[in-house]
Amino acid sequence: MIILVVNAGSSSLKYQLIDMKDESVIAKGNCDRIGIDGHISHKTFDGRTLNEDCDFPTHTEAFMKLVDVLTKGDASVIKSMDEISAVGHRIVQGAEIFDKPVLVTDEVIQQIDDLKELAPVHNHAHALALWACKKVMPANVPQVVVFDTAFHQTMPEKAYMFGLPYEDYENYSVRKYGFHGTSHRFVSNALAQALGKDIKDLKIVSCHLGNGSSITAVQGGKSIDTSMGFTPLDGLLMGTRTGCVDPSAVTFVAEKHHFTPSQMSEYMNKKSGFLGVSGISSDNR
Numbered sequence: 001m002i003i004l005v006v007n008a009g010s011s012s013l014k015y016q017l018i019d020m021k022d023e024s025v026i027a028k029g030n031c032d033r034i035g036i037d038g039h040i041s042h043k044t045f046d047g048r049t050l051n052e053d054c055d056f057p058t059h060t061e062a063f064m065k066l067v068d069v070l071t072k073g074d075a076s077v078i079k080s081m082d083e084i085s086a087v088g089h090r091i092v093q094g095a096e097i098f099d100k101p102v103l104v105t106d107e108v109i110q111q112i113d114d115l116k117e118l119a120p121v122h123n124h125a126h127a128l129a130l131w132a133c134k135k136v137m138p139a140n141v142p143q144v145v146v147f148d149t150a151f152h153q154t155m156p157e158k159a160y161m162f163g164l165p166y167e168d169y170e171n172y173s174v175r176k177y178g179f180h181g182t183s184h185r186f187v188s189n190a191l192a193q194a195l196g197k198d199i200k201d202l203k204i205v206s207c208h209l210g211n212g213s214s215i216t217a218v219q220g221g222k223s224i225d226t227s228m229g230f231t232p233l234d235g236l237l238m239g240t241r242t243g244c245v246d247p248s249a250v251t252f253v254a255e256k257h258h259f260t261p262s263q264m265s266e267y268m269n270k271k272s273g274f275l276g277v278s279g280i281s282s283d284n285r
Contacts, residue, residue, distance in 0.1 A: 001085040002026065002078070006063075008089070008129040010121035011035055013062045017070060017077060017084075027070060027077045031062035034125075038062070042069045050075040059125050063132035081136055087143040089133070090182060091126050092232070093119035094147030095173055101150070104130060104143035112145070118173065119231065121269070151181030154222040162230070176234075178226035180208040184216040192221075211239035211282060233269055239282035242272040 001020040006013065013031040018024070029042035031054070038056030043049050050069055056062045070078055078084070089104070093115050102108055113127035133143065152160075160176040161169065168174045184206040191206075192199035199221040206216045213236040216226040227235030227244075237243040245268070254264040275282040 002083055004084050004087045006066075006087065006089050006129060006133065008059055008122075008126045010125060013059055013066065013129060015066055020085075027075075029066070029069065031056060031065060034059055034062050040065055040069065042075055044075055044077050048075045059128040060132045063129050063136070067136055081141075082138055084137070084141060086141060087133060087137060089126065089130060089143065089145045090148065091145045092122040092148045092179060093177065094149045095177065096153070098145075098147045099150050099153040101144050101146045104134065104145055106134075108145065109134070118177070120265075146182055148179045148181045149177045151185045152176075152178030152216070152223045152226055155224060155226070159225040174230060176226070176229040177231075178214070178216065178223060179228045179232045180212070180214045180216075181223070183208045184214075184218065184223065184226070188216075188218040188221065212241065213238050237277070238273045239284070240270050240273045240275045242268045242276075 003018045003020055005016045005018060007015070011032065011034045013034065014029070016028040017026040019026055025045060027042065027044045029040060029050075031038070031040045033039050034056040035058065038054040038061075039052070040054055040062075041049075041051050050073070054061075054065055056065070067081060069075055071080055091112055094112075095115050095118055097111055097115070109127055109130045112123055112130065116123040116127075130143075130145070137143065155176070155178065160178075162175060164174060187206045187208070188204045189199055191204055192202055195202075202218075202220070204218040206218055208214050208216075212232055214226055214228040214232075215236065217224050229235065233241050233243075235243050250264065250268070253259075253267075254261075257263075257267070259267060273282060274284055
């Protein structure tokens with residue numbers, strides 16, 4: 001059985017083709033700089049590579065290029081997409097709608113796209129990739145979406161509720177969602193296995209560290225609190241993201257720079273963190 005795994009980011013589309021007989025990676029790559037200019041880097045299990053500048057206005061074109069490199073040319077690994085038995089997609093925001101993986105349908109894709117206000121740089125990109133994949137893959141091939149937020153749906157109300165008027169939660173779904181759930185679930189289970197203990201008996205602090213970082217408290221295999229909040233901007237200082245900041249500092253800086261809300265969001269998401277503090281780079285090395 002061959003599985004295609006797709007991870008659509010804000011300006012990238014990463015993929016791996018996996019042979020489930022031994023869980024070996026047949027090919028992997030990244031379509032990046034989507035919406036800017038476009039580039040694909042692709043590598044096969046036997047060392048063949050492809051690096052090419054492309055035109056990627058949206059994630060749709062990126063996915064079509066993914067199909068081309070897998071099935072055609074010197075770095076191809078399969079003859080057609082019919083050889084793929086299933087497709088898995090990582091989705092950032094599932095809100096309170098999705099608390100577990102689900103099969104992809106037109107309705108599910110629309111629901112993911114409808115949540116784009118809660119993850120403006122991710123969920124619409126996910127939806128575009130899902131539509132493109134649905135057009136290319138045979139109808140009998142199951143596709144599954146796995147949500148970063150689903151693992152954190154076990155958080156108690158006292159952990160996820162903000163100190164805003166309750167009507168903002170009721171009307172606009174403003175609450176802590178948490179992210180990197182797929183990572184925190186995997187790491188906490190792997191730790192329990194390494195210790196030879198039942199995860200139900202453990203209290204674990206799980207750390208996902210990288211350009212985006214978060215920490216989660218896991219009790220009995222369930223998330224009970226996490227550092228990321230309404231969006232992946234909250235919590236730890238990250239590559240280009242501020243992490244936790246006094247809300248008054250946000251409004252103060254926005255006024256000083258005469259920023260609109262969207263400009264302030266970009267400032268905090270893409271120009272802050274290690275990059276902003278160092279003035280040099282987002283690379284923590």
